[in-house]
Amino acid sequence: MTTGPELVCPAGTPASLRAAVDAGADAVYVGFRDETNARNFPGLNFSRDELAEAVDYAHAGGSHVYLAVNSFARAGDLKIWTDAIDDGARIGVDAVILSDIGMLAYAAETHPDLRLHLSVQASAAHPEALEYYRRAFGIKRAVLPRVLTVDDIRRHGDRTSVEYEVFVFGGLCPMAEGRCHLSSYATGKSPNTTGVCSPAASVHYEDGPDGLVTRLGDFAINRVAPGEAAGYPTLCKGRFQVAGQELHIFEDPVSLNAAEVMKGLVDAGVSALKIEGRQRGRSYVDRAVRTMRSLRDAALRGETPDASVLDSLSEGGRRSTGAYKKEWR
């Protein structure tokens, strides 16, 4: 059995799920192949049959499976979302991860024994919010938005019985998740509505005199000089003109690596450490799970893990501890 927080790992495909289970993930989170989850990318996610097989495989390997139904149900089309919850319950997932109040109400009423986790997309950043969700819908755990410092998490934890799950590796949203309409402002599609941010179909590259211009919808969101490294063009990592300067005004092209603050998170009593990246491949999942396990175990021994061991897994960009340190703000 594990001691300390469980490791919650992403799986975008059945192969990735098997890799995560084999590598010793305590839990794996997945989504159905439709707009009900916040990683609705082509070629990703699970059919109903694939999920049933995956749950059997994970349970045989001693891992839990959490089903993310964490986009916001579209008015007039609720059945797509309620079906996802019903099917998750029928297949026997260990929890569903929800963000939509309407879907939380549905799940609590229809499946009173189904364990509910509050998605990061619900952006519940204070124990008052978590306790409200607990009283209203019986949530057992919340994935915390990436706006809190380690100190905030420690202080807040004493004031709620809701378990905390925190991101420790992968993408870094500088905005409160689930409350961001930047992508839909530029492209018409957003995480909340269609499960995508800065969708690839809206990205275009143009060679210009000063380098490669990246366009998202009608807007130039970056310009990359020849030889300059460039990650995926997410809107909030773009470069803009602000107050007479060219700035990454929202966030530098960084990704989250919380290894440096892992001991603080463990000491703060978080229940689960989450790795982002359902869009990443099987080998990423395998290596990320193994590496993160060793980092967690180091933190449990009281050591500060070496953050650099994760650098080769990053999608590019410098590593950042994000909002976990106050100076990020």
Add this chain to the structure above:
Amino acid sequence: MTEDLSPAVRDLTEATRDGAGDLGLLSLGPLLFHWPAERWRDFYCQIADEAPVDTVYVGEVVCPKRWRFNRPHLQTVVERLHKAGKTVVISTPGLVSEEEDLALVEELIDLGLPVEVNDIATFGVLERRGRRGAVAGSLLNVYNEATLRYLAGAGVERSVTPSELPGPSIHALAAVGEPALEVQVFGRWPLAISARCYHARAHGRAKASCRFVCGEDLDGLPVDTLEGQPFLSVNGVQTLSGAYACLTGEIATLRGVGVAGFRLSPQDVDMVRMARVYRDLLDGRLDAEEALGEVEDECPHVPLANGFYRNNPGAAWVEA
């Protein structure tokens, strides 16, 4: 703070406690920017005296550090608005993560005015006090009938649609009936909120030592593309649209499907004029084209957009 209000105001607020009363057709949303306190006071007094709006939202949605400047003027403003016959709703912070945020929520709630809730934590505080929220603000994620029905059960009387909600969703929600819907029809849309202060970041300062640099940009700090195209607008920890929402061409349809309220979000333009334009449009004294002409005339420096409603990128302008 309730004790500080005059007896007349206190009677009014006790009478309407939690229930918002008649919110009417046309509202002025909370001022999102950090204006000098005297200007804040004078703005609301002018609105009270001259703007044909039914409801005025007053409070602080973006940054709790700003409230100390406006707090001393609140009583004057609320009294003046009440005397002018306006319904006053108190708007609360959009992201509650720190104790400072929660303290402001508690202070604003305890004024005893009807409350606009912008973070679920505020529902929690209200519930523990045996109170309810009158209005669910646009920063809450109300995307569908199931969520709207839950809010009706929680006593919410009006729900302001999220910025990105497309027309078909607004129509489906309006058909639910309760709570009634309010849609923003003028001003920059709130697009995102963060723990990070982008105003401080743009000026190379830490959030903790921002020296209220957000107060220098009465209409937000422009974020343009590298090609010089207006795109977004920074307001402290909040990001707004570069364009002003302008739904002059959609209001007739929205009313037809049962949308009850239309919100003007304050910008650094003549808001009394904008209130008159939208009131005249609602009352049939201006048609949509004339109203658009008035908005364009008042805001020549800012692009107008209706894309979210039209199921397009939000920044788009789609001809009616």
